[in-house]
Amino acid sequence: MVTTLPFVSLPVSQADVTYEYGPDSELREGVEPGIVEEFSIDASDQFPGTSRTVWVHRSAGYSPSQKSAVMFFNDGWWYLDPDGEVRGGTVLDNLAATREVPQMIGVFVDPGVVDVDGAPTKHRNAEYDAFDDRYANFLLHEVLPRVESRFAISSDPMMRGICGGSSGGNAALTAAWTRPDGIGRVIALNASFAQMPEGNPYPALIASESIKPLRVLLHAAHRDLNWNSRDDNWFAESLETAAALARAGYEFRLVTGDGGHSPNHGGVLLPDALRWLWA
Structure with missing residues (x-):
């Protein structure tokens, strides 16, 4: 089967571009909005001294007798905000209404905040850019049990996904890479692999290690x-990571756009990204 796409002109200017949102990023007529619950985590074993807020979304029609998939979203409220650039809850509601994803609980996790000399300071880069299993363990052992206390969640790693952008994209891939026994599906939007403290580890790791599920x-x-520099090129690091996945034989997809370091295009892509991820 061949898919024919309408003609879209290529931007000639090297200036930034903005993408228009599709209908799945707006609440559709006849689609009942989901329910969002909120809780706080004021102490953490993986990230001592941090506190954060977590929002848990379930779409209308949720059946408590059915085990649910779970989708973690890094940068919690940025990704849930219905007036923001990603609109994750709205997207999940629309896809649930058409049954294009399995019954799914969306877990929107804010990065931690620490007290530095009396001032609340984001712990985001320390959590998201690190290449270790702490963030994955935090999600699986400190966040997920709170969700499981309210909802029946599947224990199958391929029924658990994670999405994030920029440093949150780093965290998404690292969480699944270090704990494939707990998270099997990944969306990394505009990942900032170039700013990981020891450099981007993924092209070499993907090429040298056994394929992960x-x-x-x-x-x-x-x-x-x-993007056009020899060093610290964020665009090139994403391409090199994608090329390594392709050569290794992973089930993967690469989508490129003409924008800059912005959540806009990733937000526009989210409905179709979720469709592909959970197909």
């Missing part, structure tokens, strides 16, 4: 930071 969608922006 992961399904991965990467998004890269042509005009990401330093």
Whole structure:
């Protein structure tokens, strides 16, 4: 089967571009909004001294007798905000209404906040850019049990996904890479692999290690930071990671756009990214 796409002109200017949202990013007529619950985590074993808020979304029609998939979203409220650039809850409601994803609980997790000399300071980069299993363990052992106390969640790693952008994209891939026994599906939007403290580990790791049971969608922006520079090229690091996945034989997809380092294009892509991820 061949899919025919309508003609879209290629931007000639090297200036930034903005993408228009599709109908799945707006609440559709006849689609009942889901329910969102909120809780706080004021102490953490993996990240001592941090506190954060978590929002748990379930779409209308949820059946408590059926075990649910779970989708973690890094940068919690940024990704849930119905007036923001990603609109995760709205997207999940629309896809649930058409049954294009399995019954799913969306877990929107804010990065931690620490007290530095009396001022609340984001712990985001320390959590998201690190190449270790702490963030995965935090999700699986500190966040997920709170969700499981309210909902029946499948224990199958391929019924658990994670999505994030920029440093949150780093965290999404790292969580699944280090704990494929707990998370099997990944969306990394505009990932900032270039700013990981020891550099981007993924091209070499993917090429040298046995294939992991992961399904991965990467998004890269042509005009990401330093896109035309020899060093610290965020666009090139995403392409090299994608090429390594392709050569290794992973079930993966790469989507590129002409924007800059912005959540806009990733937000526009989210409905179709979720469709592909959970197909």
